[in-house]
Amino acid sequence: MTPLASAVLLTGPVAVPLAVSACYAVPRRRALSAWAGLVSPAAILTCGALLAAYVPGHRAVTTGGHLLRADSLTAWMLLVVGAVAALACGASPAYLAGERDAGRFTDRDALRYGALVHAFLGAMAAAVLAENLGVLWVAVEATTVVTAFLVGHRHTRASVEAAWKYVVICSAGIALAFLGTVLVYYAARQAGLSESAALDWPVLAAHADRLDPDVTRLGIGLVVLGFGAKAGVVPLHAWLPDAHSQAPAPVSALMSGVLLSVAFAAILRYKVIADAALGTGYVRLLLAGTALLTLAVAAGLLLAQRDYKRMLAYSSMEHMSLVALGTAVGSPLAISAVLLHIAGHGLAKSVAFTSAGRILQLRRTSRIGRVRGLLAQAPALGAAFGLAVVALLGLPPFSLFASEIGIVRAAFADGMGWPVAVALLLVLTAFAALAARTARMVLGQAPMATRAAAPAEVKVAVGAGVGGASRSDPPAPAEGRPEPPVDERPVRIGAAAWLPWALGLLACAALGTALGPLGHVLHAAAAVIGGH
Amino acid sequence: MNTGIYGQLLDLAAGIFLLAAVLTLWRRDLAAIVRIFAAQGMALAAIALLLGLHEHRWDLVAVAAGIAVLRVGVLPHLMRRALAAGAAAGGETRETQPLVNVAASLLTAAALTLLAYAAARPLVRLAPSPATRALPVGIAVVLIGFFTLVTRRRALSQVVGFLLLDNGITATAFLATSGVPLIVELGVSFDLLLAVLVLQILTTRMRVAFGGTDIDDLRELHD
Numbered sequence: 024m025t026p027l028a029s030a031v032l033l034t035g036p037v038a039v040p041l042a043v044s045a046c047y048a049v050p051r052r053r054a055l056s057a058w059a060g061l062v063s064p065a066a067i068l069t070c071g072a073l074l075a076a077y078v079p080g081h082r083a084v085t086t087g088g089h090l091l092r093a094d095s096l097t098a099w100m101l102l103v104v105g106a107v108a109a110l111a112c113g114a115s116p117a118y119l120a121g122e123r124d125a126g127r128f129t130d131r132d133a134l135r136y137g138a139l140v141h142a143f144l145g146a147m148a149a150a151v152l153a154e155n156l157g158v159l160w161v162a163v164e165a166t167t168v169v170t171a172f173l174v175g176h177r178h179t180r181a182s183v184e185a186a187w188k189y190v191v192i193c194s195a196g197i198a199l200a201f202l203g204t205v206l207v208y209y210a211a212r213q214a215g216l217s218e219s220a221a222l223d224w225p226v227l228a229a230h231a232d233r234l235d236p237d238v239t240r241l242g243i244g245l246v247v248l249g250f251g252a253k254a255g256v257v258p259l260h261a262w263l264p265d266a267h268s269q270a271p272a273p274v275s276a277l278m279s280g281v282l283l284s285v286a287f288a289a290i291l292r293y294k295v296i297a298d299a300a301l302g303t304g305y306v307r308l309l310l311a312g313t314a315l316l317t318l319a320v321a322a323g324l325l326l327a328q329r330d331y332k333r334m335l336a337y338s339s340m341e342h343m344s345l346v347a348l349g350t351a352v353g354s355p356l357a358i359s360a361v362l363l364h365i366a367g368h369g370l371a372k373s374v375a376f377t378s379a380g381r382i383l384q385l386r387r388t389s390r391i392g393r394v395r396g397l398l399a400q401a402p403a404l405g406a407a408f409g410l411a412v413v414a415l416l417g418l419p420p421f422s423l424f425a426s427e428i429g430i431v432r433a434a435f436a437d438g439m440g441w442p443v444a445v446a447l448l449l450v451l452t453a454f455a456a457l458a459a460r461t462a463r464m465v466l467g468q469a470p471m472a473t474r475a476a477a478p479a480e481v482k483v484a485v486g487a488g489v490g491g492a493s494r495s496d497p498p499a500p501a502e503g504r505p506e507p508p509v510d511e512r513p514v515r516i517g518a519a520a521w522l523p524w525a526l527g528l529l530a531c532a533a534l535g536t537a538l539g540p541l542g543h544v545l546h547a548a549a550a551v552i553g554g555h
Numbered sequence: 556m557n558t559g560i561y562g563q564l565l566d567l568a569a570g571i572f573l574l575a576a577v578l579t580l581w582r583r584d585l586a587a588i589v590r591i592f593a594a595q596g597m598a599l600a601a602i603a604l605l606l607g608l609h610e611h612r613w614d615l616v617a618v619a620a621g622i623a624v625l626r627v628g629v630l631p632h633l634m635r636r637a638l639a640a641g642a643a644a645g646g647e648t649r650e651t652q653p654l655v656n657v658a659a660s661l662l663t664a665a666a667l668t669l670l671a672y673a674a675a676r677p678l679v680r681l682a683p684s685p686a687t688r689a690l691p692v693g694i695a696v697v698l699i700g701f702f703t704l705v706t707r708r709r710a711l712s713q714v715v716g717f718l719l720l721d722n723g724i725t726a727t728a729f730l731a732t733s734g735v736p737l738i739v740e741l742g743v744s745f746d747l748l749l750a751v752l753v754l755q756i757l758t759t760r761m762r763v764a765f766g767g768t769d770i771d772d773l774r775e776l777h778d
Contacts, residue, residue: 157739164746171753180764181775187757194750195704195717201743202697202724209731213682218736237677265776324778
C-alpha cells in the first residue's frame with residue numbers, strides 16, 4: 024500500500040467525524056441536514072472495509088510516524104464501529120424529530136448533539152487505530168469527556184446524577200488504567216526499549232518476554248481494572264445502567280454497542296503483552312473472575328428490573344462478561360467467537376436501544392409494567408424491539424447464537440468447563456428475565472382494547488379524586504410541566520425510523536448464517552490476539 | 556547538579572507532595588483544600604524540574620513549567636471559581652460531614668502509605684535510584700486520592716480526590732521513568748483539563764437541580 028493510501032485510510036476514520044463535528048459546532052445560518060450525520064459512519068465503514076480487504080495477509084499499515092496503525096483487529100473493530108454508528112446516526116433524525124415534537128430538544132440542542140456525537144465517533148476511531156498505548160488511553164478518556172454532556176443532556180435531577188456518576192467513576196477508573204500503562208512503560212524502559220518504542224504496541228508485544236514480571240503483573244492488573252471500568256465489568260460498573268438509561272437513545276446505542284467493546288479491545292491488546300510476559304494464567308484468572316462476578320451482578324439485577332432501558336443496560340453487562348470469559352479462554356476459536364460476539368451484540372443492541380427510545384417517546388414511561396401490546400399499536404416498532412431482544416437472547420438465526428456456542432465450545436476444549444458451566448446457568452437466568460419482560464411489553468392486546476379494563480389507568484383517575492389510592496404509583500418525574508395523556512392510537516412508524524432497525528437485524532442475522540468475505544478478516548484478527 | 560543535594564531535594568519535594576495529600580484529609584475548609592492542592596502541584600513541578608536538571612533534559616524542564624501552569628494555576632483557579640459560585644448560592648464552603656471522620660481518615664492515610672510502600676517494592680527493586688526510591692510516595696498519593704473520592708460528600712471534594720489521584724499517577728510516571736513521552740503527556744493534561752471543566756459545569760447543574768452539591772442527595776437512580 025502506498026504511503027498516501029495508508030495515510031488516507033488511517034486518518035479518514037478519525038478526521039472525517041471530527042470535521043463533521045466541527046461543521047455542527049460552528050454557528051450557521053441554514054440548518055445542517057439531519058442526514059449529514061451519515062457522512063462519518065460512511066467514512067469509517069469505507070476505510071474499515073478497504074483495510075479489511077487489504078490487511079489480512081499483509082503487514083500492518085502505519086502512518087503519521089507510528090501514531091496510527093491498522094492490523095486485522097483494527098479493521099474488524101472499525102467495521103463494527105462504522106456499522107453501529109451507521110445504525111445510530113441513521114436513527115438519529117427520527118429520534119430528534121420526536122424529541123423536538125415533544126418540546127424537549129431545540130434546534131441548538133440538536134446542533135450540539137450532532138457536534139458531540141461525531142466527536143465521540145472520532146475519539147472511538149482514534150482509540151481503535153492508535154498504535155501507541157498512551158495515545159490509546161488518551162482517546163478512551165476523551166470518549167468520557169465528550170459523552171458526559173450527552174448523558175446529562177436533559178438538566179433533570181436523574182440526568183445530572185447519571186452524568187456525574189459517569190464522569191467520576193469512568194475518569195477515576197481509567198486513571199488507574201493510566202497508572203498501569205505507566206508501570207508497563209517503566210518495565211519496558213528497564214528492558215532496554217527506547218522512549219518512543221516503549222509504549223508502541225507491536226514493539227512491546229514482540230519484546231514482552233523481556234519485561235520484569237512483578238512490575239508487569241501490577242501494571243496489567245491495573246489496566247484490566249481501569250479499562251474494565253469503561254467496558255462495564257465489575258467492580259467499577261455502577262455508572263453503566265444510569266448512563267445508558269439517561270442518554271439519548273442513539274447515544275445509548277453507541278455507548279452500549281461499541282464504546283464498551285472499544286474499551287475491551289484495549290484489554291485485548293494488553294492481553295498479548297501479558298501472555299508473553301507472564302504466561303497465559305494471570306490474565307485468564309483475572310478475566311474469568313471478573314466475567315463471572317459481572318454476570319452474577321447483571322443476572323441478579325435483571326431479575327428485579329422494572330425499567331426497560333436499564334434492562335438493556337444490564338444485558339450489555341451480561342454480554343460484556345461473555346466477551347471477557349471468551350477472552351479468558353484465549354484460544355484462536357474463542358477469540359474469533361469473542362470478536363463475532365462484539366459485532367453481533369453491537370448490531371442487536373443498537374436496534375434495541377434506538378427502538379426503546381421510540382417506545383419511550385410513544386408511551387412516555389420507561390417502566391416495563393406500563394408498556395403493553397406494542398406489536399398491536401405499532402407493528403414495526405414492536406417487531407424491531409422484540410426481534411432485537413430475541414437476538415440478544417442468543418437465539419438463531421442471529422449471530423450471537425453462533426458466537427455464544429463458539430465461546431462455550433472453546434472453553435470446554437480448553438479445560439475451562441467449570442467457569443463456563445456456572446456462566447451458562449447465570450446466562451439462563453438472564454434469558455428468563457429478559458424474555459419474560461420483553462414478551463409482556465411486545466405481546467398482549469392493543470392498548471385501545473386494554474384501556475377499558477386496565478386497572479392502573481382506572482386507579483390513577485380515582486386516585487386524583489380520592490387521594491391516596493395512587494400512592495403505590497411512583498412519583499411523576501420532576502419535569503416542571505404536567506405530562507399530556509398518552510396517545511394509544513395505532514401508530515405508523517415511518518421508513519426513516521424502521522429502515523435502520525431492519526438493516527441492523529438483517530446484518531445481525533446475516534453474520535449468524537454466513538460470514539462470507541468477513542471470515543477472512545475475522546480469523547486474521549483472532550490470530551493477532553490469540554497467538555497461543 | 557551534585558548527586559547528594561539532588562537526592563535530598565528530590566526527597567524533600569516528594570515529602571511535601573505526600574504531606575499535601577494528607578493535609579487535604581485533615582482540613583475541612585474547601586478553600587484551604589484548594590490552596591493545599593496548589594502547593595502539591597508546585598511540589599510535583601519541582602520533582603519534574605529536579606529530574607530535568609539532573610538528567611540535563613531541557614524538554615523535562617519545559618514539561619515542569621507546563622505542569623506548574625496547569626496544576627498550580629489553571630486547575631486551582633477553576634476550583635476557586637466553582638467554590639465562589641457555591642458560596643454565592645448557599646454558603647457551601649466546608650466539607651460538612653465526611654463519611655469517615657478526620658482522625659480515622661489520617662490513620663487510613665498512614666495505612667495506605669504503608670500499603671503503597673509494600674506494593675511498590677518490586678518497582679523499586681527493578682532499578683534502585685534516588686528517584687525510584689521515592690516512587691512509593693506517588694502510589695501512596697494515588698491511594699489517598701481514591702480514598703478521598705469515595706469518602707467525601709461534597710462534589711468539589713470529589714473533584715479534589717480525582718485530582719489527587721491524577722497528581723499521584725503523574726508523580727509515579729516522573730519518578731519511575733522521568734515522565735511518559737511528550738505526546739502522551741500533552742494528551743493526558745488536555746483530557747484532565749476537560750474532565751475538570753466538565754465536572755465544574757456538572758457541579759453548577761447539580762446545584763440548580765438538587766439545591767446543593769451533597770453527593771448523598773444523588774439517589775434518583777437505583778434498582
